[in-house]
Amino acid sequence: MNQSISVQPQSRVYQQDASKWSTGICHCCRTCKQCCRSVWCFPCIACRTAQRHGECLCLPLVDICSIINPIAMSLRATTRERYSIQGDFCVDCLLAVFCCPCVYCQIQREIQHRQLPITLGDLVQRK
Incomplete structure (x- = not known):
């Protein structure tokens, strides 16, 4: 008797315990300087956040338009x-x-809290 067993490859999902944001979307009181900058000079805070995120400095200019x-x-x-x-x-x-x-401020606070830069290479390697 010849029995053939075939096993299909399956993807594995590795998920760490999901955490929460270190600060809420409107927790600007912790970083008043940052929030004032986002109100009065939004392009500055957006570009700086993108750069700290590991992306092109000018990328957020798309959001302005x-x-x-x-x-x-x-x-x-x-x-x-x-x-x-x-x-x-x-x-x-x-x-x-x-x-x-507020989104850009929250992202910047999260990166600062975790003290780890995010790069596109990290995301590609994880997939």
């Missing part, structure tokens, strides 16, 4: 993925559209 703010959405989503933070893309989208400066 659009209604949807795709870069803020993307940076928030990759920050959540990198640090295994709870949430979903719908919330990222809503926050980026209605409170873009």
